Every structure is written in C-alpha cells, then in structure tokens.
Amino acid sequence: MTGALIYACVGAALFVCGVAGLILLPHLLRKILAFNIMGSGVFLMLVGLGQHDNIPDPIPQAMVLTGIVVAVAATALALAFVRRLLYLTSKAQFVANSKSLDQTEEKLITRERNKEGDASK
Amino acid sequence: MSDPIPWLILLPLLWGLLSFLLGVGRGGRLAIVCLVIQLALVALLVGQVVAEKDRYYAVGGWSAPLGIDLHVDGLASVMLLLTHVVILPLGIYARSYFSHNVEGVGYFWPMLGLLLAALNTLFMSADIFNIYVTLELLGLAAVGLVGTAGNTRSILAAIRYLLVTLLGSGVYLAGVALIYGSYGSVALAVLEPLIENEVSVAVFLAAILMLVGLLLKTALFPFHFWLPSAHGGAPTPVSALLSALVIKASFYLILRMWLGLYAPLATIQAAQLLGGLGAVAILWGSIMAFNQTRLKMLAAYSTVAQIGYFFLLFPLITEVGSEAAEIAMQGGVIQLVAHALAKAAMFAAAGVMILSMGKDDIALLSGISSRLPLTLFTFALAGVTLMGLPPTGGFIAKWLLISSAVSSGQWGWVVVMILGGLLSAGYVFKVLRQALLPAAAEMKFRPVNPSLEWPAFLLTFISLSLSFASNNVLNILGAG
Amino acid sequence: MSVNESLLLLVLASSLVPGVIIFFLPESRIRLRTLLNLTGAILKLLLIGYMLWGIQHGQIYILRYNLLLNLELVLKVDALAALFATLSAALWLLTTLYAVGYLERSPHRSRFFGFFSLCVTATVGVAMAGNLFTFFIFYELLTLSTYPLVVHRGTEAAIRAGNIYLIYTLSGGAVLLVAIIWLYSLLGQFEFIYGGVVAVLDSKYSPQLQIIFLLLIIGLGVKAALVPLHGWLPQAMVAPAPVSALLHAVAVVKAGAFGIIRIVYEVYGVEYLQSMNLLIPLAIAASITIIWGSLRALWQSDLKRRLAYSTVSQVSYIILGVSLFSPVSTIGGIVHLVHQGIMKITLFFCAGNYAETLGIHKISEMNGVGWRMPWTSIAFCIAALGMIGAPLTAGYISKLYLNQGAEIADQMWASGVLTVSSLFNATYFLPIMYRFWFKTQPQTWVQERIYARGRWETHGLLLIPPLVSAAATLVAGIFADTDWSPLYWVKLIVKREYLL
Known part of the structure; x- marks a missing residue:
C-alpha cells in the first residue's frame, strides 16, 4: 500500500x-x-x-x-x-414537532412584548 | 460584450453585490433592470445555439485540461431560458411583495443575485468539479434565502436545508474524488469516452455517491423530508424560486449524467428503481398535500409529488426504442418547464391570498373568489397545469410521456401517471372548492396591490401559451 | 390564414372573448355584461348560420395548427359538427336570456356568466374538433369550466355534488386519454373521416382495438351518463336552473353522446364495428340505460331530479340509434340529439320558473299550478308530450325513425325497449300534467317570489325562452319534411356517414 x-x-x-x-x-x-x-x-x-x-x-x-x-x-x-x-x-437543537414550535413562537412573542413593555415603562 | 456567456455569470454577481450596498429600494430596481438585460442575453445565446449548435467558452482563455470550460447545448439553453423567464416576473412580484411590509427583505436581492449566478454557471458547467462548486454556491444562496425571514420556523427550516445540502454536496464530492483518482480528469468531455470502455468498482461507487448526493438535493422520496419545511416556511418569492428552479438544477445534473457520463451504468434496473421511487413520491406527496391545512405547505408537498413525476422519465428513456426515448425526453423537458412556470405561479398566487387573508389557512379562503378573482384564476390554471389537463403545457408533457410509455409497452407507468394526475386534482380542487364558498361574515380581506397579482398571472399565462409554443421549446432542445 | 379558417376561430372567439371580459367586470355592470353576452351569442349564431349555408354550397371549413411534429390541432366544421354547433349556439342564446332574468339578484354573476361562456366555447369546440386530440382538449375544458357552475351556490349539497361530478368526469377523462393515446400509437396521427380510419390496420390488432373501443366508450359514457356511469347527473341538479338546462340537458351529456357518434362512424366506422360484433354490446348498454333511467325517474319526487333521470334515459336513445347498424335508426338517433335538446331545455326552463316564481320543487306541490302559470305549463306540457313521443312533436319524429330503423336492422327487441320506455315516459309525465290542470290550487304557494302582473305570470325573461323552445319542439315536429328542418340536415349527414 x-x-x-x-x-x-x-x-x-x-x-x-x-x-x-x-x-x-x-x-x-x-x-x-x-x-x-x-x-x-x-x-x-x-x-x-x-x-x-x-x-x-x-x-x-x-x-x-x-x-x-x-x-x-x-x-x-x-x-x-x-x-x-x-x-x-x-436551544441549539431541532424542535421536535410543529406544536412545540408554535409554543416557542408564542413564548417568544410574549417575551418580546414584555421587553417592549419594560422599555415603554 | 460580444459573447453573452461570461456576462450571464458576472452580471448577477455584480448586481447581487451592488444591491447589498445600495439597499432594498434601489437594489431591487437595479435587480429588475439587470434581469431584463439578462433575459435579452439569454435570448441572444439561445439564438446562437439554435443557429450553430453547441457553444463552448473557455474561461479566461484557458481551455479544458488546465482551465474551466463552459458548454451550452440544447438542454442547457432550455434551462437558462426557463430560469430567466421565471425569475423576471418573480422579481417584479418580490418587489411588490416586500413593499407590503413583510420581514426578510434585507438579504433578498443580494442572495437572489448569487443564486442566479450559481444557477447559470451550473447549467453551463462542463466538468464535475465545477459542478460541485456551483452546487455549493447554489445551496448556500438558497439556504440564505430560506432564512431571510428570520423567525424560528424559517431558521429551523434553513438549518435543516443547509445540513442536507452540505451532506449532499459532500457525498457528491467524494464521488468526484473517486473519478479523479481513476481517470485523472474532471472534464465531462474527457471522461465520457473513458467510462464507455470499462466500468470499474470505483466508478460504480462514484456514480452511486454522486447520484445519492444529487437525489438529496432534488428531494426525491425518501430524501424529501427537508423540502416541505424549507419551501413552505420561506418568504413566498423564495418558495417560488426554490420549488420552480433550485430543485430543477440538481435534477438537470442527474439527467445530464444519466444520458452522458454514466450512460453505461444506466441500466433498466436502476431506471426502474428511480421510477419506483418517483411513483411512491407521487402517491405520498399527493396524499400529504391533500392533508395540509396551510396553503404553502400544500404547494410544497405538491412539489414533492411533482418531483416524482420527473423521475418517471428514467424508465421511459432507458433501453427502449430511440423514437420512444426521444418522445419521452421531449415530454420530460416540457414537464420541467411547465412545472417550473406553474409552481412559481402557484406559490405566487398563494402568497397573494395569504397576504390578503392575513394568515396561511386554507379554511379561511371562503369568499376569496370575489375579492381576488385574478389570483384565484392564476392558482386554478397553475393547478390545471399540474394535473396535466388541457389547455396547458402540462397536458402536452403528459401526452408525450404517456405516448412514449404506451409505445414502449410500459403500462405500469401509464397507470402511475394517470393516477398522479387524478391525485393532484384532489388537492388542487380542495383549495378551489374552499375559495368558491361564500365568505364568512366576520372575514376581512386586506386589499393587495395589483402589481402582486399580475406577475403571478403572467407566469401562469406563459405556462398556458406553452401548449401552443411547445414546438419552439423542442426546437431549442433539439439544437444541441 | 384564409377567410374560412378565420371563421372557425371567430366562432370560438365569439363566446371566449366576452367570457374573458366578463370575468373582469365588476358585479354592478349588468347592462354591459348582458350586452356582451347577447352580442356574442347572436354573432356566434350568425357565423354558424353562414357556415351552414356554406356547407350546403360545398365550402370546406378546416383549420390545422401544428403543435408538435406529429400532433395537430384540427378544427373542422362538417355537417355533423354544424348540427351540434347550431344547437349549442341557439340554445346558448335562449339560456343567456333566461339566465339574465333568473340570476337578477344573486351574487357572483360575473363569475357565473364568465364560466358559462367558457362552457359554450368548449361545447362548440367539441363540435368542431377535427381529430381526437382536439376533441379531448375541449372535452376536458368542458369538465373544468362546468365545475364552478355546479358548485355556484356554495351550499353543502352543491359542494358534494361538485365533488361527485369531478370524480366521475375526471376519471372518465383519464380513461379517455389513455384510449386516445393508445389509438394514436397504433395509427399515428389521424382525423375524423367518414367511414372510419381503423379498418386499414392489420387484423392482429383487433383485440387491442376492441379494448380501446371499450375504454373510449367508458370515457365518453361518463358524460353521456351511460348506466352505471350516470351517478353524477342527478346530483348535479343542485346547480342553478340555467346550468341544468343548458349544461346537463345539452352541453355536457351531448358532448359525450356526440363523441360516441364520432367514434362509431368516423374513427372505427360502422361497418368495421359490425364486423367485430361491437355494436350489439353498445346497443345493449344503451337499452339498459334507457330502461333504468326511466324506471328511476318514476320514483323521484323532486321535479328536477325526475328530469335528470329522464335525461339519462333519453340521451341513450341517441346511442341506441347510432348502434343499430341501419341508416334509418342512425337518422333517428342523431336527430334526437337536436330534438331531445330542445325538449329537455324547455322542461328545465319550466322547472326553473316554478321554483323561482312560486318556490315549487316537489311534484306533490304542483296542484293546479297550470291555472296560476298557464304559459309555462303549456310549454311544459308540449315538451313532455314530445318526450313521450306524441304526434306533431319533435319527439315523435325521433321515435318514428328509431322504431323503423330497429325493424330494418331486424332488431325488434330494440323496438320493444323503445315502447317500454315510452310507456314509462308517459307514466312519469302524465300525472304531473294531470296535477297541473285538474287538481285545485292550494291557498298559498310554497314561497311566492314573483307576483303576476297582468298577462305576465312571471318575469318576462323567464317566460320567453321556454315558449320559444316549446314552439321549436312543435315546428321541428310538424315541418320535419321541409328543407330547413333538423331532420333534413340529419339525413344529409347520415348519407355521408354511410358513404351512400
């Protein structure tokens, strides 16, 4: 070889x-x-x-x-x-299914809203 | 500027970079202008190919063994022309689409330029390593486009798509390494006569590796898992581009190699295997499309099914009479063209409806027939093309493919094609039915700009006129 | 392009162009829409009338367009095409008038009239198709453009009917496509020719040709509503009355029957089919359909559904006449294509009038309706008597020739089938007529929407079309021997089909 x-x-x-x-x-x-x-x-x-x-x-x-x-x-x-x-x-992983994906999206939206709320305060 | 070939690669790279510097508004305008110029260049090139057969171009004046050769024949001309005919209306559509305040506009135009440069180079490449580079470029640009929206769904789709495309081109490159190891060359023109003489284990392995890599990118069943999320999750103009053109690029390469480089390996068994996978894809994709509740996912699964259709071509062109093979080849190419136009139109129309509804949900479509009649008409005609019913290009393709299957006595594939047409009617009419229902009282449709509706209609109109102009397409195909 | 070639395109364009424009008109442009529709309809009728004249004087109307190397689009107006095209165009004009009155206040009228025009274009295209490829294009176009009309009302029932309609017609179309491509692969490219083209093939192909014939009949039989492929037709009656009238009495079912005529005489050739023993099975299928349709019609309590089953039965008269292998029965069959169209459209117009004016759908609600709506009821009675085959009506002529043809062909059983069917026809139509005139009116009608004003028992546009078509029923019957009757024209066609 x-x-x-x-x-x-x-x-x-x-x-x-x-x-x-x-x-x-x-x-x-x-x-x-x-x-x-x-x-x-x-x-x-x-x-x-x-x-x-x-x-x-x-x-x-x-x-x-x-x-x-x-x-x-x-x-x-x-x-x-x-x-x-x-x-x-x-998380640095794939989310298992679309249901949990929707949940994370909702969480994210609330998180960003809270941030905006904090900022406006 | 005497030769259009280098400009077809340089120009999109140039405006892609410029539009990044210029910003969204002016960048978009520049892109549209350049797309028009490119369409003219392609028309010029196609004219040359029809007049004087194959066109070769040595990059930088260095030809095959040392430099990179570009080669344009009939099939490549058809693909180039198709790409530009589809991209121009989509570009106009995209400008209007992003003006409706949708996320993801920032990187759209630069990415589009890179994507187009990669596509053009891919169609014209004449060596297998250059093809690898264009595949990677195409993949990266496409992934970038999928991720432009920047939300979780699209980022996930982009990462999955990225990993698949990297895996695909990695596997492909391993095949290239084996070929180079065996013959010491990567130029198709050099390799083709060599492989005709003997088929070693290494070449066989290389063929399988390259095929698998390309199948991953083409998303043939069972490699389709990444496609619906990527095509369904991207911003609409991107979905249209990916389904109409990017998928076709890797299919084009498979077809090329089947007919050229690996022709000695293209046996009936291999063809039947690909055809069988295609048949399963048609069945599975259609059923999944029918079960979707989101319009764009439905269109994406429809692409999975239609990819299956393309692979039915292989049993029809392998080891049958030359006449049957030629008819099948013509049918297959018209199918490619018709699907590209129709799927782009379908996604574009779906995008308009989603913008108007404010949400991607088929159940909310009721009453849209009186709000967006033109868009619904566009969607319906695109659907008719996919079903392969007259008077569309899809019908001509189906006619030719079935003719070929009948004359070579392959009745199984006739049944598959007929069933596939009926199944696609199932999911298309699912949408149309909902749209023809009277509107729910509380439903509010947002007005949309007509400059969104007309480009989509233009695409479907071209696919309609394709049924009368298919002879011209076949002339270009036959020129090479 | 010569004058005659452009005439053919003009005939198609005269309904296609108004149709496309109408799609883009806003709902409120009623006058412009009506004007476009009527202009198109009258223009089409004039153009076809001119062609009728031309055909008699030896003009040839044919247009070939090469789509692919071995694939031509052929439009051709011969005597048979002219017959069907004239019928469609004349009844389109009547139905357009009727529809304008019928849909006066309903939504989505632009959509409705747009697709309506497309349907007529497709029907005339079916008539003018010069080869099977062209025929198939228009045949499928007809399927696609009628679907929105069937589901027009958007109710649960309409959607369900639409689904059934699609499943039947698209599957039928798929079978037809396979058969046509198979035939093309055996014969190469061919056109419709008197006497057929198949006979040139070697006898080793006859088994294949038999299978293809079966597939063709299945594919066309779906639209022609041959039992057991007729299931969509009664369901489709949920569509608005003008749709039932034109499309399900004339366009769609006749497209199927017309296709069968073309296949029997101009693709296979009647001699060849007879030598292969394929005509008798077709005649038997038609007979079963005739009896079954009439039987089912007896049990229907809804007027439109009864008419629908009656259509199932009557369309097969055409197929029976065509498949009996005698010129006289062929005359009976083809002339019934016209006569049945005129009579059935009258009946549907009348049914629509009762529903729209008084809200009556069921036969049991029709007591004494003749005294409330005398004109409509007279028209209904004329057409119903025609269906039964009473003398002086168009139906009498059809049945006369069919019976004589059965005798000449020495197939007396067919004559028996016709007699039984006539008896059934009488059994399901006569009680309705009895109710019209001899039962007392109820105190109030089911839902009276249009009130009588002087001599007008209902909206004028609803009344004129059935009166005209009822009059045509009588005229076609009484003046059958003149040079301008459908019968005369059909005799001309049959002379050519049998190469006499």
Missing part, C-alpha cells in the same frame, strides 16, 4: 465518520463539526487518490483549496444560523 493510498483510506474513514455524525448527532454544533470532518475526509481522498506514482498532482490541490474555501463559508453561514436559533429558542 502506497502512502497516497493510506491517505485516501483514512480520508474515506473520516468521511464515513463525518456523515454518520451529521445524521446521528442531535446537537447542531456537533453536526457542524461533523460536516467539517466529513469535508476534511473528502479532501484527503482527493489529494490521496489524485497522486499517481507518488508525484504530487497540482490539480487536486487546487480543488481542495477551493473546497476549503467553500467549507469555511458554509460553516460560517451555519454558525450564524445556529446563533440566531439559540437567540430565538435558547
């Missing part, structure tokens, strides 16, 4: 871990971390598989760079959304 192939295999393992985490973990922050692990796995695969005869190939490197940029942007967007969700519901 060449070194490049080892990278690729480790990448594949990381990828599987990431996918499993993304699907199974309930906490949103962990999901975002899992996504990053998944992404790193794919990048390793790209670099590893792209390396024929142990000569570094520039094209996968360029692709991975692009991929990293995309992943950073996606992570930032995800974090922004989770922060917003944390502000709205004080």
Whole structure:
C-alpha cells in the first residue's frame, strides 16, 4: 500500500465518520463539526487518490483549496444560523414537532412584548 | 460584450453585490433592470445555439485540461431560458411583495443575485468539479434565502436545508474524488469516452455517491423530508424560486449524467428503481398535500409529488426504442418547464391570498373568489397545469410521456401517471372548492396591490401559451 | 390564414372573448355584461348560420395548427359538427336570456356568466374538433369550466355534488386519454373521416382495438351518463336552473353522446364495428340505460331530479340509434340529439320558473299550478308530450325513425325497449300534467317570489325562452319534411356517414 493510498483510506474513514455524525448527532454544533470532518475526509481522498506514482498532482490541490474555501463559508453561514436559533429558542437543537414550535413562537412573542413593555415603562 | 456567456455569470454577481450596498429600494430596481438585460442575453445565446449548435467558452482563455470550460447545448439553453423567464416576473412580484411590509427583505436581492449566478454557471458547467462548486454556491444562496425571514420556523427550516445540502454536496464530492483518482480528469468531455470502455468498482461507487448526493438535493422520496419545511416556511418569492428552479438544477445534473457520463451504468434496473421511487413520491406527496391545512405547505408537498413525476422519465428513456426515448425526453423537458412556470405561479398566487387573508389557512379562503378573482384564476390554471389537463403545457408533457410509455409497452407507468394526475386534482380542487364558498361574515380581506397579482398571472399565462409554443421549446432542445 | 379558417376561430372567439371580459367586470355592470353576452351569442349564431349555408354550397371549413411534429390541432366544421354547433349556439342564446332574468339578484354573476361562456366555447369546440386530440382538449375544458357552475351556490349539497361530478368526469377523462393515446400509437396521427380510419390496420390488432373501443366508450359514457356511469347527473341538479338546462340537458351529456357518434362512424366506422360484433354490446348498454333511467325517474319526487333521470334515459336513445347498424335508426338517433335538446331545455326552463316564481320543487306541490302559470305549463306540457313521443312533436319524429330503423336492422327487441320506455315516459309525465290542470290550487304557494302582473305570470325573461323552445319542439315536429328542418340536415349527414 502506497502512502497516497493510506491517505485516501483514512480520508474515506473520516468521511464515513463525518456523515454518520451529521445524521446521528442531535446537537447542531456537533453536526457542524461533523460536516467539517466529513469535508476534511473528502479532501484527503482527493489529494490521496489524485497522486499517481507518488508525484504530487497540482490539480487536486487546487480543488481542495477551493473546497476549503467553500467549507469555511458554509460553516460560517451555519454558525450564524445556529446563533440566531439559540437567540430565538435558547436551544441549539431541532424542535421536535410543529406544536412545540408554535409554543416557542408564542413564548417568544410574549417575551418580546414584555421587553417592549419594560422599555415603554 | 460580444459573447453573452461570461456576462450571464458576472452580471448577477455584480448586481447581487451592488444591491447589498445600495439597499432594498434601489437594489431591487437595479435587480429588475439587470434581469431584463439578462433575459435579452439569454435570448441572444439561445439564438446562437439554435443557429450553430453547441457553444463552448473557455474561461479566461484557458481551455479544458488546465482551465474551466463552459458548454451550452440544447438542454442547457432550455434551462437558462426557463430560469430567466421565471425569475423576471418573480422579481417584479418580490418587489411588490416586500413593499407590503413583510420581514426578510434585507438579504433578498443580494442572495437572489448569487443564486442566479450559481444557477447559470451550473447549467453551463462542463466538468464535475465545477459542478460541485456551483452546487455549493447554489445551496448556500438558497439556504440564505430560506432564512431571510428570520423567525424560528424559517431558521429551523434553513438549518435543516443547509445540513442536507452540505451532506449532499459532500457525498457528491467524494464521488468526484473517486473519478479523479481513476481517470485523472474532471472534464465531462474527457471522461465520457473513458467510462464507455470499462466500468470499474470505483466508478460504480462514484456514480452511486454522486447520484445519492444529487437525489438529496432534488428531494426525491425518501430524501424529501427537508423540502416541505424549507419551501413552505420561506418568504413566498423564495418558495417560488426554490420549488420552480433550485430543485430543477440538481435534477438537470442527474439527467445530464444519466444520458452522458454514466450512460453505461444506466441500466433498466436502476431506471426502474428511480421510477419506483418517483411513483411512491407521487402517491405520498399527493396524499400529504391533500392533508395540509396551510396553503404553502400544500404547494410544497405538491412539489414533492411533482418531483416524482420527473423521475418517471428514467424508465421511459432507458433501453427502449430511440423514437420512444426521444418522445419521452421531449415530454420530460416540457414537464420541467411547465412545472417550473406553474409552481412559481402557484406559490405566487398563494402568497397573494395569504397576504390578503392575513394568515396561511386554507379554511379561511371562503369568499376569496370575489375579492381576488385574478389570483384565484392564476392558482386554478397553475393547478390545471399540474394535473396535466388541457389547455396547458402540462397536458402536452403528459401526452408525450404517456405516448412514449404506451409505445414502449410500459403500462405500469401509464397507470402511475394517470393516477398522479387524478391525485393532484384532489388537492388542487380542495383549495378551489374552499375559495368558491361564500365568505364568512366576520372575514376581512386586506386589499393587495395589483402589481402582486399580475406577475403571478403572467407566469401562469406563459405556462398556458406553452401548449401552443411547445414546438419552439423542442426546437431549442433539439439544437444541441 | 384564409377567410374560412378565420371563421372557425371567430366562432370560438365569439363566446371566449366576452367570457374573458366578463370575468373582469365588476358585479354592478349588468347592462354591459348582458350586452356582451347577447352580442356574442347572436354573432356566434350568425357565423354558424353562414357556415351552414356554406356547407350546403360545398365550402370546406378546416383549420390545422401544428403543435408538435406529429400532433395537430384540427378544427373542422362538417355537417355533423354544424348540427351540434347550431344547437349549442341557439340554445346558448335562449339560456343567456333566461339566465339574465333568473340570476337578477344573486351574487357572483360575473363569475357565473364568465364560466358559462367558457362552457359554450368548449361545447362548440367539441363540435368542431377535427381529430381526437382536439376533441379531448375541449372535452376536458368542458369538465373544468362546468365545475364552478355546479358548485355556484356554495351550499353543502352543491359542494358534494361538485365533488361527485369531478370524480366521475375526471376519471372518465383519464380513461379517455389513455384510449386516445393508445389509438394514436397504433395509427399515428389521424382525423375524423367518414367511414372510419381503423379498418386499414392489420387484423392482429383487433383485440387491442376492441379494448380501446371499450375504454373510449367508458370515457365518453361518463358524460353521456351511460348506466352505471350516470351517478353524477342527478346530483348535479343542485346547480342553478340555467346550468341544468343548458349544461346537463345539452352541453355536457351531448358532448359525450356526440363523441360516441364520432367514434362509431368516423374513427372505427360502422361497418368495421359490425364486423367485430361491437355494436350489439353498445346497443345493449344503451337499452339498459334507457330502461333504468326511466324506471328511476318514476320514483323521484323532486321535479328536477325526475328530469335528470329522464335525461339519462333519453340521451341513450341517441346511442341506441347510432348502434343499430341501419341508416334509418342512425337518422333517428342523431336527430334526437337536436330534438331531445330542445325538449329537455324547455322542461328545465319550466322547472326553473316554478321554483323561482312560486318556490315549487316537489311534484306533490304542483296542484293546479297550470291555472296560476298557464304559459309555462303549456310549454311544459308540449315538451313532455314530445318526450313521450306524441304526434306533431319533435319527439315523435325521433321515435318514428328509431322504431323503423330497429325493424330494418331486424332488431325488434330494440323496438320493444323503445315502447317500454315510452310507456314509462308517459307514466312519469302524465300525472304531473294531470296535477297541473285538474287538481285545485292550494291557498298559498310554497314561497311566492314573483307576483303576476297582468298577462305576465312571471318575469318576462323567464317566460320567453321556454315558449320559444316549446314552439321549436312543435315546428321541428310538424315541418320535419321541409328543407330547413333538423331532420333534413340529419339525413344529409347520415348519407355521408354511410358513404351512400
């Protein structure tokens, strides 16, 4: 087994871990971390598989760079959304069903009204 | 400005960024002007494609092995034209919609520009890595649009959508890695002849990974779980965009690869599997749509069902006579176009009714037929298109698809298509029936601006005229 | 585009354009709306009249538009199309007048008249369709545009009737679509041609053709209300009277029957069907419908429902005549398309008058109504006698030819079916007439809404249409031998259909 192939295999393992985490973990922050692990796995695969005869190939490197940029942007967007969700519901998890969603919305509305009431006082 | 191709990518990026700096009012106006210009550019491009077959463009003058090639053929032209024909009325609609004091206007125009740039690039991409980048861009812009409203429901829908879309493109990229590892190239033109010769395990695995990634984004049953909340929870212009166009983008890629890159792997079994999932999607989506109490959720589940329709195309074009396959392909493309127009119109009309009612509830629709006759008419015609009844483009599509299924003897799919049409009649008429009832005494409808009603009607009118102009669409399709 | 081609489009436009404009008119623009409607109706009648003249002088009216490579829209006015189109246009004019009076104070009139015009457009389109693809387009358009009229009142019952109507007609339409596409896949593109087009196919296709024929008849039979596909028709009677009158006595059911005529004579060809033994089953289905409809009509206590079941039975006269394989019975069948339309619309107009003027819906409430509303009741009696087949009325002519045709075709059982049905007709119409004139009036009517003023027993616009159509019933019966009667025209059609 060449070194490049080892990278690729480790990448594949990381990828599987990431996918499993993304699907199974309930906490949103962990999901975002899992996504990053998944992404790193794919990048390793790209670099590893792209390396024929142990000569570094520039094209996968360029692709991975692009991929990293995309992943950073996606992570930032995800974090922004989770922060917003944390502000709205004080939980970083999916709400189970729409009934409880309606309840949290009502709570939120009353909270904001109370704030407004306090301000007007 | 001799070549429209780079401008179709640069222009939306440019006005997207500018509209962020200019603010909502002027940004919106700029966007509309640019959309008109883009429509003209697309018309120019389509004219070129029809005249001189495929168009290629090497970005920055660097061609395939080192640089990025863009490629426009018949199918891509149809999708580009469709995108712009749908987006322009939706843009006018959105300007008016957000002037009714609805939350979420802040990021709409910049996001729309990015979304459009991603869509255009995606349709023109000729290598699988570039496709990955456009998929990610498209996904991020779409997620941003879903979250623009900023309330709990839409934020949750956005996060779920984001995770799904990231997972989808991640899985897709793993497939790209395998392909690159096997052949050392990502350009479709280079890969296609190579794969025709031999199909290794790695390629097979890559095909499955890419397909699953794209199916996740297309929301085919059972990957549809994220769609209703995202499409039903977003501000209405966004819902219309997502259902009409964004879903189509990943479907377009599946179709592309089915016919091109992975043609040796496109077996009857695989086609039957996709068709079977499509059939379940039709059934499940229609039943769920019928059970909804909110108008936008109904439209969103209807999209789930209609996506199923698209996948019935695969058994009809795989290993059948060339004539049957061609008819099916024509029917499928007209179905794509008709659905995009009709679903955009349906969401837009639903949005107008919701604004007027003040709440998204089908039970409150009674009496709306005398308040918003034009909008109800729009909704009804869009529904008729989805049912595949004349005189709409949906009917032409259904006619062609059933013709193809009959001539290749696949009666099972005929039954599915007929049943699907009847089921969609079920949920469409559920809405129309309620709207034709006399108004409840205490119901107060708010007046809405006619500039909201007319763009929606325009969309449905185009889908109506599609039944007379389908020959032209097929001419463009056949050009590539 | 030649003059004749644009004429065809004008005929469609003369109801489509007023319909679309009316949708956008506010409720209060009553005069403009009525003017538009009447202009459209008169224009359509004139245009079709001109075409009738043209057809007699050898003009050909055909318009082809290529939708796709192998898919044409074809509009064509031949003698048969002209017959149905004339009937629809003439009765549209009458019904428009009637509806203006009937709906004087009710809400949503713009919507009503808009869809009404669309229905007429669809019906005339069905008549003028030159191939099955075009036929199907207008056939489904008819389904869609009648639905809002059925549920127009917005009551529980109307909504339920609307649901039933949709389930029946959309399913029927789906079956029809499959059959048509199947036929297209066997034959390629084809038009309606005298004598049929199917016979060219190799005999190995005959089993398929038999299944397709069955599917076509099921698809069209839903609208033509063939038993057991008739369930929607009595339910749909909750619609306002003008709708029942025009749509359920003329447009919708006749579109089904008309389609069957086209299929039998101009797609399959009557000779071919006879050789495949497909005509007898069709005749039997029609006979069952005739008897069943008449029987059910006997038990109805609501006047409109009784008329509805009567329609179920009478429409199948057309199908019976068409399927007996003799030119004479075909004459009887096709001429009944016109005669039944005139008579049934009269009956529905009258039923509407009783309901609107005196609030009477049930037959048991009709004692002595003839003395309160003599004109309406005379019109009703003429039309009812016509239905029974009394001499001097249009109905007599139809039944005469049907009976003779059955004899010539040597199918005496069909003649027996007609006799039994006539007996039933008499049994459910004569008691009503007896009540009209020989029972004493009650002290007060159920709900008298329009009071008699001098000679006008009800609103003038409600009275004139039934009188005109009742007169037409008599004229078509008495002057059946003249050159301008429906009978004469039908003889011309049948000559061509049998390639004589």
